[in-house]
Amino acid sequence: MAATTYAPEPRIRLQPIAPPASLGLWGFFASTMVVSTWILHWWGDTRSPTTFFEICATFGGLVQFAAGLWSFRARDYVASALLTMWGTYWMSWGVLQALGAANVLTIPPLDRPQQAFAVWFIPLGLFTCWGALAALRENVPLVLLLGCVGSGCGFVCAGFWTGNVSLTDVGAWLFIFGAGWAWYVGAMIMLESAWGRVILPLGVLPWMKLPLAANRPGTVLSHPVGYELGQPGVRR
């Protein structure tokens, strides 16, 4: 019997999802705050990382990584690359700390050079700064977040490379500012999605994608497709 050729019509399928960036950014926010405030000696001692790295690895790592993967579905170039990349960073930092806690390897104190660790902040800083450049089309809080974290990577890299604690501290402060903006960006995205209107100003400048009205609380920016009486997924 002769085979029949069936050539289906190509079609583009668009499927709405909840914004994944909030969860990923909050994983980054909380992990960065815990570690940076510890680096600045606001709390804890030299053994503290053995009991706080676990949630860094799961929240900053695994969960931020998952949010990064969902950002591919959201077609977000910046979030899909950076959340996934920082998620893998926190997971690998967790593995390093676990090996340190098990006395399999020795993790030097902050005032000793540790170049093999410092070198990772070069690609992290480069890609994060590049993300800040891309975010110039998005919104100011995201630019500030990525700018602070990207430049913080430079200082932290220099600090760990040389064992100069002052440089590491400057980097930790920049990370804290970046983490604050990460909370803000995550909150503004989620509140806009939940309320269906702008709650926290989105920080848009004239050349950016969204209209300037996005800076005004109450503005309706999105018109989600859905059937109000449908099940979750059909309605928002």
Add this chain to the structure above:
Amino acid sequence: MSSSALRERFAPAAAPPARIDLQPVADPTVLGSFALASGLIVFGLWFAGAFGAAGAPKTFFPFVLLFSGVGQLSAALWAYRARDAVAASLHGSWAAFWLGWGVLWILAVAGTVAVPPPGDAFPSLGMWLMYMAVITWTTAAAALAQGIGPFFAQGILGAGALIAAIALDSGTLYLRHAAGWVFVAAAAVLFYSGAATMLDNAAGKHLLPVLRWGEEQPEPIQVESGDPGVKVGQ
């Protein structure tokens, strides 16, 4: 079909027609609420000193790790499909917390790390709970758009996290006990919320108030003779 016709079909000069596909899923907040409430009840009662000694988590941590951690993470990831930003962020954040707390106790059981006894300061966990409070109150502000039930559950949970953070940072036992009971209270509201939503959907009519704005009963779009997914249920 000739090769030029195939090329015309599969690589058209103009963009192919686009359509928006909406796919219904079972409400992931049911699993999320049950998983979060279960962890909070067990952890909260132990934290409040209602049962167990200092090392009791060595026995119950695997359930918290897997049900409240992995279970809640599954709910969070399905919440993206359900287009529920609040559920995704809330359950994803707390899933990460329980997963990390579970790993901490794996290491404690293995003798790799030492967890301070109740009543002693434990800032490594206290700092985490402080940021969990910030995150949970932010999701509560967003949940107010959904209804009074989710708002109260998350508001109480955020308060519990903050009291627990202060208790662990300062090593204050009575604050630790108070935080434990607040966690149990949050668990009760979460359990009710999940149970009401599940009953509501299973019965196809309102049996218990789900404490959400616009409590109109959903009208599932389905072919009742179809396979699961095409019809509601199995």
